[in-house]
Amino acid sequence: MTSSPLLTDLPAFGELQALASDLKSTSIQALFEREGNRAEAFVAQAAGLRLDYSKHLLDGAARARLLELGEQAQLPRKAQALLGGAEVNNTEGRPALHSLLRASSAPGLEDKFAEVVEARAQMRHWAGRINSGEQRGFSGAAITDVVNIGIGGSDLGPRLVTDALKPFQGDINCHYVANVDPADLQDTLLDLDPATTLFIICSKSFRTEETLTNGLAARAWLINAGAEVSDLDKHFLAITSNLAAAAEFGVSGDNCLPMWDWVGGRYSVWSAVGLSCAIALGWEHFEQFLDGAAAMDAHFASAPVADNLPMLMSLLEVWYCNGFGAGNHVVLPYDQGLARLPDFLQQLTMESNGKRVAADGSALDYDTGPVLWGSAGTMGQHSFHQLLHQGTRLCPVDFILPLTTHTGMAEQHQRLVANGLAQSRALLVGRTPDEARESLLARGLDAAEAERLAPHLAMPGNRPNSVISFAAVTPHSLGALIALYEHRTFCSGQLWGINSFDQWGVELGKEIGVDIFQRMAGEARTAPLDPATEALLAQWRQYRD
Amino acid sequence: MTSSPLLTDLPAFGELQALASDLKSTSIQALFEREGNRAEAFVAQAAGLRLDYSKHLLDGAARARLLELGEQAQLPRKAQALLGGAEVNNTEGRPALHSLLRASSAPGLEDKFAEVVEARAQMRHWAGRINSGEQRGFSGAAITDVVNIGIGGSDLGPRLVTDALKPFQGDINCHYVANVDPADLQDTLLDLDPATTLFIICSKSFRTEETLTNGLAARAWLINAGAEVSDLDKHFLAITSNLAAAAEFGVSGDNCLPMWDWVGGRYSVWSAVGLSCAIALGWEHFEQFLDGAAAMDAHFASAPVADNLPMLMSLLEVWYCNGFGAGNHVVLPYDQGLARLPDFLQQLTMESNGKRVAADGSALDYDTGPVLWGSAGTMGQHSFHQLLHQGTRLCPVDFILPLTTHTGMAEQHQRLVANGLAQSRALLVGRTPDEARESLLARGLDAAEAERLAPHLAMPGNRPNSVISFAAVTPHSLGALIALYEHRTFCSGQLWGINSFDQWGVELGKEIGVDIFQRMAGEARTAPLDPATEALLAQWRQYRD
Numbered sequence A, B: 001m002t003s004s005p006l007l008t009d010l011p012a013f014g015e016l017q018a019l020a021s022d023l024k025s026t027s028i029q030a031l032f033e034r035e036g037n038r039a040e041a042f043v044a045q046a047a048g049l050r051l052d053y054s055k056h057l058l059d060g061a062a063r064a065r066l067l068e069l070g071e072q073a074q075l076p077r078k079a080q081a082l083l084g085g086a087e088v089n090n091t092e093g094r095p096a097l098h099s100l101l102r103a104s105s106a107p108g109l110e111d112k113f114a115e116v117v118e119a120r121a122q123m124r125h126w127a128g129r130i131n132s133g134e135q136r137g138f139s140g141a142a143i144t145d146v147v148n149i150g151i152g153g154s155d156l157g158p159r160l161v162t163d164a165l166k167p168f169q170g171d172i173n174c175h176y177v178a179n180v181d182p183a184d185l186q187d188t189l190l191d192l193d194p195a196t197t198l199f200i201i202c203s204k205s206f207r208t209e210e211t212l213t214n215g216l217a218a219r220a221w222l223i224n225a226g227a228e229v230s231d232l233d234k235h236f237l238a239i240t241s242n243l244a245a246a247a248e249f250g251v252s253g254d255n256c257l258p259m260w261d262w263v264g265g266r267y268s269v270w271s272a273v274g275l276s277c278a279i280a281l282g283w284e285h286f287e288q289f290l291d292g293a294a295a296m297d298a299h300f301a302s303a304p305v306a307d308n309l310p311m312l313m314s315l316l317e318v319w320y321c322n323g324f325g326a327g328n329h330v331v332l333p334y335d336q337g338l339a340r341l342p343d344f345l346q347q348l349t350m351e352s353n354g355k356r357v358a359a360d361g362s363a364l365d366y367d368t369g370p371v372l373w374g375s376a377g378t379m380g381q382h383s384f385h386q387l388l389h390q391g392t393r394l395c396p397v398d399f400i401l402p403l404t405t406h407t408g409m410a411e412q413h414q415r416l417v418a419n420g421l422a423q424s425r426a427l428l429v430g431r432t433p434d435e436a437r438e439s440l441l442a443r444g445l446d447a448a449e450a451e452r453l454a455p456h457l458a459m460p461g462n463r464p465n466s467v468i469s470f471a472a473v474t475p476h477s478l479g480a481l482i483a484l485y486e487h488r489t490f491c492s493g494q495l496w497g498i499n500s501f502d503q504w505g506v507e508l509g510k511e512i513g514v515d516i517f518q519r520m521a522g523e524a525r526t527a528p529l530d531p532a533t534e535a536l537l538a539q540w541r542q543y544r545d
Helices: A011-023 A028-034 A060-072 A075-084 A098-102 A110-131 A156-164 A182-189 A209-224 A229-234 A243-249 A272-281 A283-302 A309-323 A341-353 A385-390 A410-429 A433-442 A447-457 A475-496 A504-520 A531-544 B011-023 B028-034 B060-072 B075-084 B098-102 B110-131 B156-164 B182-189 B209-224 B229-235 B243-249 B272-281 B283-302 B309-323 B341-353 B385-390 B410-429 B433-442 B447-457 B475-496 B504-520 B531-544
Strands: A043-046 A049-055 A145-149 A173-177 A197-202 A236-239 A328-333 A371-373 A397-402 A465-470 B043-046 B049-055 B145-149 B173-177 B197-202 B236-239 B328-333 B371-373 B397-402 B465-470
Touching: A011 A060, A011 A309, A028 A410, A043 A283, A043 A309, A049 A309, A049 A410, A049 A475, A049 B531, A060 A075, A060 A309, A060 A475, A075 A283, A075 A309, A075 A475, A098 A110, A098 A283, A098 A475, A110 A272, A110 A283, A145 A182, A145 A209, A145 A272, A156 A173, A156 A272, A156 A341, A156 A475, A173 A182, A173 A272, A182 A209, A182 B410, A197 A209, A197 A272, A209 A229, A209 A243, A209 B410, A236 A243, A236 A272, A272 A283, A283 A309, A283 A475, A309 A475, A328 A341, A341 A371, A341 A475, A341 B385, A371 B371, A385 A410, A385 B341, A385 B504, A397 A410, A410 A465, A410 B182, A410 B209, A410 B504, A410 B531, A433 A447, A447 B504, A465 A475, A465 B531, A504 A531, A504 B385, A504 B410, A504 B447, A531 B049, A531 B410, A531 B465, B011 B060, B011 B309, B028 B410, B043 B283, B043 B309, B049 B309, B049 B410, B049 B475, B060 B075, B060 B309, B060 B475, B075 B283, B075 B309, B075 B475, B098 B110, B098 B283, B098 B475, B110 B272, B110 B283, B145 B182, B145 B209, B145 B272, B156 B173, B156 B272, B156 B341, B156 B475, B173 B182, B173 B272, B182 B209, B197 B209, B197 B229, B197 B272, B209 B229, B209 B243, B209 B504, B229 B236, B236 B243, B236 B272, B272 B283, B283 B309, B283 B475, B309 B475, B328 B341, B341 B371, B341 B475, B385 B410, B397 B410, B410 B465, B433 B447, B465 B475, B504 B531
Parallel strands: A145 A173, A145 A197, A197 A236, A328 A371, A328 A397, A397 A465, B145 B173, B145 B197, B197 B236, B328 B371, B328 B397, B397 B465
Antiparallel strands: A043 A049, A049 A465, B043 B049, B049 B465
16 A cells, blocks of 8 residues: 555645634534535534534535545555455554455455454354353353453443443343553452353453453452363453464463454454453444444445545544644543443544654644543543633544433433533524523522623633434444444544554663563662652652551 | 732742743652652651652752742731631632531531531431431332432432442442433432432532432332332431522422531532432541541641641642643542542533633733543553653652552552552653663663664653652542542642632533423524534434424
8 A cells, every 4th residue: 555645745735724724613513504504514424423524623625625635545445455454554564454354345455354244254163162051160060250351452342232222231240451550450349259250352462461460360260269171161252363362371272363464453343352241232233333334434435525424524634623722622422332432432533643743753743633532421420521611722522422222211312412412502602691690690699790700601612523323322323333433543643644553652661661560570670760769669668658 | 818829929039930840851760869858858747647748840949839829829817817717619609618627626617617516416317317218218118218409419429439438338229310311310220119219319409400300200219119209308318598499399308418518519519418428438538528628627727837738749740830831730540449540530620720810800811720631540551551651741649648448459469559559650761762662672672663663662861740649548538638639629729820619611511401402392492503513413303302
């Protein structure tokens, strides 16, 4: 794959900056008046998801230029390259074929696809075996609980899917342990019975510090409870590409499922990394989850830029980051089951696009990936929404809005939807000082008091937001939603000219961590570290001793 | 209390901006060399917490000017005013007396303090009664589980404290329900027995939509399980100032604990709002939690600006927001129990300081509160740390670092501490392109490949961060830590000239939400809403029908 041009080299970019500068002082409400069909024209749909991007600081003319930017960056060709297995991860010399994991055929990629099909069969086997009660622990009792031990991409995806699809869950309870803090594992094991607990060790290298440490502690817990080393295969599966290390740990090859270097951790929930959710949901639901993502892949591959959800959302991201100086992006799922979506998207977007050099290694002189944050609505309304409505920062928002509930409590859920719509509208319309004054007078305040308080109640509005709405959180819609953000992330990386599939920035901290751990253990080092770190180590020693 | 001057009116401010501009290109490591005692001189301690702020883009001279800024803003006098009950919440004409809730005496505030003492006695009574098994449900069985129903300030604080102090927990399990999404309550009740479950309804007005809706659903769950209306007092407590509404719901006055208008929701965990954690922890531990906060109050009241933890942290916040254009602040607790600290701090800081007008209502022309985000370490290391290390955004970090563990697994915990220290150090030192090249050659890469990859491995370092370290997470240290951030928030508000204790910006969304809910219910409205909202309502109706 040829390397991408820089954002600033795209012909439309300069003009877009000028347009953004003009639109900063434009009222989105005025755009609705000027552009009568805005509510229909700024909507795109795919795979059951409806994206409403009408409430943005973007008029028809600017949109046309933004779409040109997408064309100039050759996003449709880049999508084909990604999905077709081109070497998009240039620093590591690999394709990024997470889309293959949900494909039903793969012309030109038959070898890899055969491996995927084989891994799916293994997942299906294990999900069936555990759900049927066939898999038994050291005492002969059937497995009731599965604990996934992994971190980052080996944790956030399956954890999100299991949480979000609770209404589809079967009888097996899945738990997640990630942190090297021993409290994480200890708290999780507190209510579990070793005889009926199965662990999935999820680590490509089988050497991830957190995962290996927790895995060894889990192993000791089982042995202490009476399991023999020969029983370990009854209680451990491994998702790894290091079969030798897994075998050394005590997991035989039959209990290992593969990870491939052409799937990045943060894009891997569709692979055997998702085994815990395949167990929790059952294989059919997991297939529907794959199908939802595949539907989004098909849309991404074929829809023109103007209708292409990932491309549109990516162009909006770049529009705000590089046209308006936005430093952050907010995701607000109005669904308690999706509460972990922002955590998942933090890794997906910030590990992918938190880069300062282009794919060819040259330094960039513009901003790349923003900080992504958020929480489940309505929680944030009683927390940080104050800043969204009245703060001084530009915070573009994505509302994620499932329109129905699985709980059977339709009327209560209606309140949730009403609140989501209300927040989106409040960000748009705001409240003028006059309206604020009227509102205060209507509450019975006297004129002087209303005058004094009106500036505090007034809200500028005009705060950009999208609404992604869909019928309900199902395996299919969740698959489509995650794939949407995956492709959005890729497109933004392409617009910025960066490689979204490496993560070199996390290495140094690991190396220093090993060094400090060894120093704590008393292993002599010649050179001292910086004096601040040495002082903290001294404080630590004081409490240890 | 006289209103605060604006930040830009403080004499030191202009010079500080110039200093910040100079320091942008300074190496913090060079500062360590130039200022030999930096590791000791940039440390302050209080209430068992040690703040290391040596790894900042701040030299001794700039610090001196920053401290002057604090003096010019009269932070010590403002602290006295806050703690002494001055009307710091000027728009609502109230003091903000959360410090009174943890005081052991209160000269000049005897009336309010008598109410606090009385409420403490009630909390102690209920915590004792429930923990002793004396409180029995409708079937005569003892209460085993407590569900706190509240949102925002009536949820985030007690939830954080209960999570963080799990090692101190007694036999009662406390659960938290906040979201109006019916899935939140439904999932929580799934494993609970109505006969042994007690609910705490936590809402100052007793009209908060989420809380009242969930409260009524909980009430129906009990009645369906066989409780009589006359049994409700066995299963419900209310924390409210609206006794009439509580009585109408079915909670008698004896079962109501007070909320006061001189305590803001996000500052209320020390009040009866904290009853659920007092039950979970037992009264003695809850008193230690209050004592920790009181120790921080005493420090805040008396320490000079140069030694005052809340003031120093607030000055650093303003330094980065208004001197360097930082738009966000990261909090990374290296402790799984503190995983919810960022959520809590989002409300505390963003609801307090996400404002665009001064306390007197005049528009501000500078930035106020930043976006606060973060997660428990080491989780983020496998997620967004890529952006912290190599992204293009300035993200000042607070590391929260307890040095020992309650788990008994000291060696594993040592890995957690090592990782926290390593991340702080990696942000400081970074890695030069030469070092990156050496590292790649050492791995066996050939010269050309090392040359090609070096820019991707290189990290600029020089990324500012603080470390707040302490012996262990205990009721005392957690109380001190939360009070530290409370006072930091207040000081920043004072520096920005705003009122940190109101939240007018959340009202409009609630009003629009009620209107939209009524429209969904079919109640006729004359004027349509904006066409985007109307289109979403049409989509919702389509799925409902």
